[in-house]
Amino acid sequence: MRNARQPHRTQTYNATVIVTIDGVAASGKSSVASGVARALHVPYVSSGLLYRAAARAALNAGLPLTDEAALTAHLRAHPLRLDARADGNRAYQGDTDLTPHLHTDEVDDAVSAVAALPGVRAWIDDHLRSLPAPFVAEGRDMGTNVFPHATAKFYLTASPRVRAQRRVNERDADIDAIETALRERDRRDARQSQPAPDAHLIDTGPLTLQGVIDLILQRVQAAHA
Numbered sequence: 001m002r003n004a005r006q007p008h009r010t011q012t013y014n015a016t017v018i019v020t021i022d023g024v025a026a027s028g029k030s031s032v033a034s035g036v037a038r039a040l041h042v043p044y045v046s047s048g049l050l051y052r053a054a055a056r057a058a059l060n061a062g063l064p065l066t067d068e069a070a071l072t073a074h075l076r077a078h079p080l081r082l083d084a085r086a087d088g089n090r091a092y093q094g095d096t097d098l099t100p101h102l103h104t105d106e107v108d109d110a111v112s113a114v115a116a117l118p119g120v121r122a123w124i125d126d127h128l129r130s131l132p133a134p135f136v137a138e139g140r141d142m143g144t145n146v147f148p149h150a151t152a153k154f155y156l157t158a159s160p161r162v163r164a165q166r167r168v169n170e171r172d173a174d175i176d177a178i179e180t181a182l183r184e185r186d187r188r189d190a191r192q193s194q195p196a197p198d199a200h201l202i203d204t205g206p207l208t209l210q211g212v213i214d215l216i217l218q219r220v221q222a223a224h225a
């Protein structure tokens with residue numbers, strides 16, 4: 001049997017190929033999307049980074065997080081831009097690189113409120129749809145709303161405890177507090193976080209990161225065959 005990773009290194013993916021990887025907070029979306037994209041030699045697109053950048057922009061400008069009119073006007077006047085680099089996405093507002101300030105507790109707390117605003121979602125959806133395929137897109141509603149015609153769709157889950165443990169490994173913090181915060185963000189993001197009916201559901205709990213990546217690569221190859 002051939003190694004599951006081998007065929008993807010040589011196969012050429014045409015410009016229509018879009019793979020979506022959605023899932024709950026800290027389920028592994030960014031790490032998995034990055035690994036899949038590298039194996040396919042295409043960029044990955046982190047939609048969550050744009051939502052985080054919108055939250056950061058609102059905080060920087062001192063705007064109330066629920067003031068949709070003010071925030072959408074601010075985004076029109078000072079647009080965000082996602083640089084979908086293979087080695088890690090970056091988000092800019094004008095010339096300012098917001099990326100180092102997006103994975104903080106302050107942004108974690110603020111982002112769900114901003115992501116609930118339809119005007120912000122519409123702005124980000126338009127930006128994502130303007131990006132040139134092929135790519136791997138990760139977030140919450142990539143397979144349902146933004147790219148419903150994607151080539152292959154995946155939805156990652158893991159128990160709140162497993163996800164909290166993964167975050168503890170990244171940021172030195174109390175596991176119980178992280179688990180509580182993750183459950184709360186799951187609740188606040190539930191509306192836009194439903195799996196697409198045609199998505200492959202993957203419980204990443206019992207798998208290694210590479211195991212999840214390999215599983216997705218096998219299914220992408222099958223969908224593309």
Ligand SMILES: Nc1ncnc2c1ncn2[C@@H]1O[C@H](COP(=O)(O)OP(=O)(O)O)[C@@H](O)[C@H]1O
Pocket residue numbers: 023024025026027028029030031032166167170204205206207208209210212
């Ligand atoms: N089986 C697994 N699947 C996905 N991620 C895993 C797995 N095991 C450990 N991890 C780790 O969990 C963390 C998930 O974080 P991240 O990719 O940022 O998730 P998300 O983008 O969903 O918030 C990463 O540090 C990743 O290496």
Ligand SMILES: Nc1ccn([C@H]2C[C@H](O)[C@@H](COP(=O)(O)OP(=O)(O)O)O2)c(=O)n1
Pocket residue numbers: 024025026027029047048049051052111112115138139140141142185189192
């Ligand atoms: N397509 C998306 C992507 C992210 N969001 C929201 C939901 C999340 O709370 C934030 C941040 O998402 P991100 O994927 O960066 O972070 P987590 O995996 O949840 O830690 O943005 C969204 O509403 N729709």
